[in-house]
Each structure stands twice: as structure tokens, then as C-alpha cells.
Amino acid sequence: MSAKGVEEARPITVTDTAADIYSDSQxxxxxxxxxxxDTAWKAREIANILERNNVVWRxxxxxxxxxxxxxxxxxxxxxxxxxxxxxxxxxxxxxWPLQKASGAIFHHExxxxxxxxxxxxxxxxxxxxxEDYMGFLRALRPHGRYxxxxxxxxxxxxGLVRRAYMHAxxxxxxxxxFTRETALATLEDTGYTVVDWHFTDVAGEAxxxxxxxxxxxxxxxxxxxxxxASSGAVYDWVDAPLxxxxxxxxPCDNYALSKLTNESQLRFWADRTGGRGxxxxxxxxxxxxxxNAHLIPDILxxxxxxxxxxxxxxxxxxxxxxxxxxxxxxxxxxxxxxxTGEASFDVMNIGSGRDASVEELVRLIGAAMKxxxxxxxDKARLRRVDRATQLAKVDKIGNRVGWSAKIELPAAVAxxxxxxxxxxxx
Numbered sequence: 001m002s003a004k005g006v007e008e009a010r011p012i013t014v015t016d017t018a019a020d021i022y023s024d025s026q027x028x029x030x031x032x033x034x035x036x037x038d039t040a041w042k043a044r045e046i047a048n049i050l051e052r053n054n055v056v057w058r059x060x061x062x063x064x065x066x067x068x069x070x071x072x073x074x075x076x077x078x079x080x081x082x083x084x085x086x087x088x089x090x091x092x093x094x095x096w097p098l099q100k101a102s103g104a105i106f107h108h109e110x111x112x113x114x115x116x117x118x119x120x121x122x123x124x125x126x127x128x129x130x131e132d133y134m135g136f137l138r139a140l141r142p143h144g145r146y147x148x149x150x151x152x153x154x155x156x157x158x159g160l161v162r163r164a165y166m167h168a169x170x171x172x173x174x175x176x177x178f179t180r181e182t183a184l185a186t187l188e189d190t191g192y193t194v195v196d197w198h199f200t201d202v203a204g205e206a207x208x209x210x211x212x213x214x215x216x217x218x219x220x221x222x223x224x225x226x227x228x229a230s231s232g233a234v235y236d237w238v239d240a241p242l243x244x245x246x247x248x249x250x251p252c253d254n255y256a257l258s259k260l261t262n263e264s265q266l267r268f269w270a271d272r273t274g275g276r277g278x279x280x281x282x283x284x285x286x287x288x289x290x291x292n293a294h295l296i297p298d299i300l301x302x303x304x305x306x307x308x309x310x311x312x313x314x315x316x317x318x319x320x321x322x323x324x325x326x327x328x329x330x331x332x333x334x335x336x337x338x339x340t341g342e343a344s345f346d347v348m349n350i351g352s353g354r355d356a357s358v359e360e361l362v363r364l365i366g367a368a369m370k371x372x373x374x375x376x377x378d379k380a381r382l383r384r385v386d387r388a389t390q391l392a393k394v395d396k397i398g399n400r401v402g403w404s405a406k407i408e409l410p411a412a413v414a415x416x417x418x419x420x421x422x423x424x425x426x
Contacts, residue, residue, distance in 0.1 A: 027091070027173055039069025042124055045200050046070070046148055047077060050120075053196050055146055057119035061086060063111045063140065064126040067095045068104065075103035084118070086111035112139050124150040128174045137190040147192065150200065151183045170383075207258035208265070215269040225276040226266060227336045232283040232322070232351065232390055234260045241393035244281065244347045263347065270344040277344065278336040283351035283392045286412060287326035288419030295358065296413075299365055300420050303373070311374045312362070315381030320355040320389045325412040328352070328405040335403035351392025352405040364410050368417040 050057070058081060062071050065085030075083045085106045087093060093108040121144030127133040128151065141147070154165045154177040168174040178186070180199075187194055211228070218226055235242045236250035251257040263279050270277035290297050302312040332350035339346075356364075359375065366373040398404050407415070 027089070039067065039073060041200075042150060043070045043073035043077070045150070046074065046122060046124075049148060049196060049198070055120070057081070057146060059083070059118050060120035060122060061111065061116065061118045061144070062122040062124060064123065064129075065106070066092050068092075068106060070122070070124055071104045071106070079103060084116075111143070112136075116143060118144050120144060120146050120148065122148045124148075125152060128152060128154075128176045128178065131175060133176055134186065134190050137186070137192070141191050149187065151178055153178055153180060153183065153199075155179045155182075207255075208261050211262045211265050215265060218275070219269065219273050223275065225278065225337060225339075226269065227278045227280055227333055228262055228266045229333065230259045230263055230279050230281045230347075231256060232281050232349065232392060234263070234281065235390075237387050239389055241353075241391050242349065243393045244349055244396055267345045274344070276339070277346075278339055279345075279347040280333050280336050281347060281349045281392070282329055282333075283322040283324055283349065283390065285326050285329045286323050286416060288416040289421075295361070296365070296416060297420075299362060300417070303365070303369060303371060306369065306371045306373075309372045309374070311376055313376050313378035313381065314358060314362070315378055316383050316386050317358045317375065317377065318388070319386050320357050320391065322351040322353070322355050322390060322392045323361070323409055323412065324350065324352045324405050325407040325415070328407050332397065332403050332405070335397070335401040339401050341400060346400075348397040348400065349392040349394055350397065351394055352409070353392060353394040354409065355389060355391040356409055361409075361413070364413040365417065367410070368414040 060074070060081065061084040063086050065071050065087050066089075068085050071083050071085040075081075079102070081103065083104055085096075085104060086109060087106075088108070088110055090108070093106070096106050121140065123140070127136055127149075130136045152168065152172075152174065154168045154174060165174070165177050168177070184194055184197065215226065232242060233253070233256040234249045234251050236248045237252070238247060240247075249260055251260050266277040266279060269275065286294075286296055299312060299314070303310050329350055336348060336350075362373055362375055394404065
């Protein structure tokens with residue numbers, strides 16, 4: 001959302017007890033990459049709304065810049081225009097040196113405590129975290145000529161039924177929940193004039209819309225078989241092996257929901273075209289070149305230069321997951337592509353059929369590195385809501401196409417350790 005503000009600035013400080021979770025590592029524990037994976041599409045949305053409205057600006061600031069990904073990407077897109085990033089979190093500031101961004105300037109301080117004025121002020125998923133969000137917005141308004149907001153819309157029928165707003169509160173730290181109408185009204189009530197707005201939905205854009213485009217192209221090209229990469233996350237939370245034909249699907253977040261929607265899209269495509277659709281419900285795939293801040297990269301980066309003995313800090317230690325090496329996952333997908341069974345549409349799990357806890361995974365990493373690892377439970381990293389187990393039942397794919405995972409977890413972990421690009425944590 002974009003709004004035109006006022007031009008006179010005044011120094012204002014807003015204190016907020018809710019800010020503690022961004023300083024004591026609780027937010028980092030729940031969001032290890034600080035949403036870095038989402039910054040590309042968010043930067044693209046910002047650029048689109050600015051260009052659509054012919055906004056002329058010479059400098060910009062992102063308040064609550066987090067991982068700095070948006071600032072870095074916009075600085076690369078608009079060379080010669082200084083773009084500042086402000087954040088109060090020490091954990092976020094530690095991520096800044098990991099990325100290079102010419103033209104990006106970062107400040108570990110409270111933006112509202114400054115007298116800084118910019119042509120463009122951006123708040124991307126920020127004010128829903130602030131206790132006094134209306135006072136915060138009023139204080140922010142004089143610091144910029146134009147403002148761009150991205151506001152999560154947590155209040156919708158499906159979210160109310162599934163209580164998704166509680167997930168947003170516990171994992172993402174949302175204190176306030178909005179619909180489109182209340183989000184726009186909040187800006188207007190705090191003195192902004194809304195000149196343009198539109199919906200964004202990364203899961204819908206990347207998964208649902210993207211899948212429809214691919215399936216349409218496959219139909220035009222006369223493709224006979226399509227294999228869809230889905231996820232084990234579409235299943236209900238049950239303490240038993242997850243069976244394609246017996247365990248109900250019950251996605252608990254937008255990502256999982258979009259994956260289940262993709263499965264329906266593929267079924268429609270198969271019915272419409274007479275083609276063969278195969279769904280690969282992929283479980284926890286691991287490899288040495290994982291670009292995201294998942295569990296194994298987090299552990300290994302804490303073991304940077306470790307010799308003999310080491311101590312690492314982790315949160316939830318008991319959850320069990322079905323870990324499968326990336327090479328096995330790729331082989332499973334290829335096997336599904338070669339399935340010539342009569343069914344026009346079918347779903348099969350791709351997993352190892354064995355699960356392991358976080359503690360067991362740490363022991364395997366220690367053995368591969370020849371390091372005696374002590375685990376310290378970090379309460380700030382504890383997730384309040386976490387699936388206890390996620391184990392694939394893999395009989396179906398074995399019986400249908402003769403595939404099974406070949407790489408045992410100890411060998412998979414040893415392979416990851418050998419090829420991992422270690423970086424000093426923090």
C-alpha cells in the first residue's frame with residue numbers, strides 16, 4: 001500500500017515493551033532467516049507500485065529492515081539513490097554483514113528517535129508488531145513525503161476457522177490483525193492519504209498462479225506427464241506415519257495450503273487433458289548447499305572452527321522429522337516421472353521412511369565432524385507451536401515404481417559436512 005504523507009518532521013521516540021522479542025533472540029529463533037527468502041518479491045512489489053504511480057524520489061528508508069534484503073535489492077535496482085535501513089534488533093543487525101549492497105546504509109537504532117526526513121519511507125510488515133500502532137504511524141508520518149506499507153491481512157474466514165492468527169502471533173509476533181478494510185482505515189485514521197493499493201500473495205503468486213501458468217504451457221505443448229513437487233506439510237498433525245490414502249490433509253499455514261491447492265490444479269489438468277499427473281509429497285530434504293537458514297545450516301554455522309568439543313544453542317530438541325538426502329529426492333521425482341500406471345492422477349510420498357529427533361541429528365553431525373557437542377537449550381529459540389513428528393509412509397511409491405531412499409541419514413549428514421560452506425555464526 002502506498003500513501004502520501006506530510007513534509008515537516010519532528011524528533012519523536014516511541015518505546016514499546018513488545019520490542020523485547022526482537023532483542024532477546026526470541027524472534028530469531030522462530031524466524032531463523034528473518035524472512036530473507038521473501039525479500040525479492042517484496043522489493044519487486046515496492047518497485048511496481050512506485051513506478052505505477054510515477055513517484056519521484058531521491059532517497060529512501062526502510063523502518064524495521066530486518067535482514068536488510070529489501071534495502072539491498074532496491075539499492076541494486078536504483079543505483080545512485082541512497083537507501084537507508086533502520087532496525088532496533090541486534091539479531092537483525094548481525095545479518096547485515098552477510099550481504100553486499102552498494103548504496104545501502106544501515107543504522108542499528110530507533111528511526112523515530114532521529115530527525116531524519118526522506119522522500120520515501122517504507123514499512124514492510126512492521127506496524128502489526130507495535131503495541132501502540134496508531135501512535136507509531138502518526139509519529140512516522142512527518143518523516144517522509146511518500147510512504148509504502150506492506151500489511152499482512154490475518155483476518156479472513158479461513159484464517160478464523162483454522163486460527164491462523166494465533167500462528168501469526170506466536171511465530172511472527174503479530175499483535176494486531178487486519179482485514180483490507182481495517183488496514184486502509186488505519187492509515188486514513190492516522191493522517192495518511194491512500195493513493196493506491198493492491199493485494200500481494202507470495203504463496204498464491206509463486207505456487208498457485210505459477211503452477212497454473214506451467215500447466216497451461218504443458219497443455220499447449222502436448223506434455224503427457226507432469227510431476228508436481230508438493231510437501232509433507234499438507235498432512236494433518238498426527239503421531240503416525242503419514243499415508244497418502246489414509247491420513248487426512250489439513251494444512252496449517254498458507255504455504256501448505258497453496259501446495260494442496262497445486263495438487264487440485266494438477267488433478268484438474270489431468271482430467272481436462274487426459275495427461276498423467278503425479279504429486280510428489282516431499283519430506284525434509286537436506287543437502288550441503290541449502291541456501292536457507294534451516295536446522296542443519298544453523299547447527300553447522302555454530303560449529304565454525306570447532307575442534308574436539310563445542311557447545312551449541314538450540315530450541316525444540318524432541319520434534320522428529322523424516323530427513324532425506326537431496327539426491328534421493330531427485331531420484332524419487334524422476335521415478336514418478338516414469339510411472340506408467342493407469343491412474344490419470346496419483347499422489348506419492350518421497351521420504352526415507354525413517355525419522356530422527358534434533359538431538360539425534362546433532363549426534364550424527366558431531367560424529368561426522370569428530371566433535372563432542374553439548375546442546376544448551378535456549379529458551380529464546382523455543383517454538384511454542386511445533387509439529388511433534390512428520391514421518392512419511394513410503395510403501396506406495398516403493399510398490400508402484402520400485403523406488404526407495406538409498407542414502408542412510410549418517411551418510412547423508414557426513415556428505416553435508418564435507419561440502420558445507422561454513423560461516424562464522426553471529
